[in-house]
Amino acid sequence: MKKSRLTAVLAALVLLAAGCGNGAAKEIDPKALADSLVSGIAYDDELQLLEEDAVAVYLDMEEGVTASMYMGSGSTAEEVAVFDAPDEETAKKQKEHVQTYLEDQAESFRDYIPEETKRVESAVLEQKGKYVVLCVSGDSDKAKEIIEEAFK
DSSP, X not given: OHHHHHHHHHHHHHHHHHXXXXXXXXXXXXXXXXXXXXXXXXXXXXXXXXXXXXXHHHSOOOXXXXXXXXXXXXXXXXXXXXXXXXXXXXXXXXXXXXHHHHHHHHHHHHHHOGGGHHHHHTOEEEEETTEEEEEESSOHHHHHHHHHHHTO
């Protein structure tokens, strides 16, 4: 009797562990998430998809990181970017580069178009496993909602 209870408990633990996964974030399509952020939020500017190699012109990229990035004309601070790193540690470093980029953007817009500084300061910047997501828009709550939905 004790043996069957132990077997049942061990089987339950195995099922529970399998259901939890290995703690890694869900795999997503970075371009699809970027597209969802662009189409799911109203922007004042028209955002255009950058060629992947052009992203490195705007911010530092860790080795092995790819990106889908949309930028506006420069008359607003609006932009969307999703970075796909080889691992979580690289993603953490990429997030630091993006944070530095945002700080530079805030400083630049403070002198150029001061009202855009608020958008930059309320930007959504999140790391989900090996992904880093940036959304500079007028609707940070909607951006967070779209990001959370993508990682469910």
